[in-house]
């Protein structure tokens with residue numbers, strides 16, 4: 001599932017390539033991805049609109065259009081956006097052969113000026129497309145209920161600590177609660193907890209101040225690292241040109257079950273951690289962690 005670093009990577013590419021572009025038409029083979037308005041209205045309202053500004057709010061990509069409308073895209077579990085010339089098909093990298101091949105899961109297409117097409121591809125159909133009045137987006141779902149964006153400037157330690165005090169429950173579950181911090185999912189929560197040396201089942205109300213501080217620093221560090229490596233391509237995620245990210249090469253615990261713990265030294269600096277990465281179920285999801293150095 002795309003998390004913040006993946007959506008940030010795509011948004012940055014969209015900003016570079018589509019600012020000022022005009023939408024000529026939109027066609028969806030799966031109109032059920034469109035929420036809040038009909039497919040007919042979406043097509044009618046998009047025609048001739050210019051993309052004036054592009055931004056990200058948590059895992060939502062916002063394309064602010066001329067005429068006071070905002071096109072909001074959410075990639076769900078397996079969604080991706082692919083930009084390509086109209087005479088070609090959107091291509092993705094085959095993870096085994098590393099060769100490009102046509103994307104097989106295109107559900108909708110935005111036709112742009114200069115003969116460009118932006119594909120909305122989504123194998124499992126959990127993606128979402130909204131078109132809303134720009135003036136209302138902050139007061140309405142899906143944007144209204146989102147928690148703090150950990151990549152934003154507003155994500156300060158005092159704010160994090162204050163919000164954390166209002167929460168109860170297992171830290172792994174709280175980290176993935178989109179109304180607390182928006183955009184963290186299974187991959188990055190595992191990596192963050194490993195970085196912060198916190199056991200996934202620790203209750204947030206039991207975290208000591210140094211642990212809360214370590215957690216805050218780890219969130220920032222791991223997400224920034226994820227953006228630097230252009231996201232994690234372990235199954236469905238590709239960037240706007242169908243290229244893979246490379247954070248999967250830097251995963252330390254996520255899906256590393258049975259491997260030796262990669263931590264180079266213990267808290268006392270007395271040599272490498274002797275633990276083995278384990279997997280367990282937490283709130284219906286898998287947590288990967290090292291039982292020796294995550295307490």
Ligand SMILES: [Zn+2]
Nearest residue numbers: 261273290293
């Ligand atoms: Zn360890």
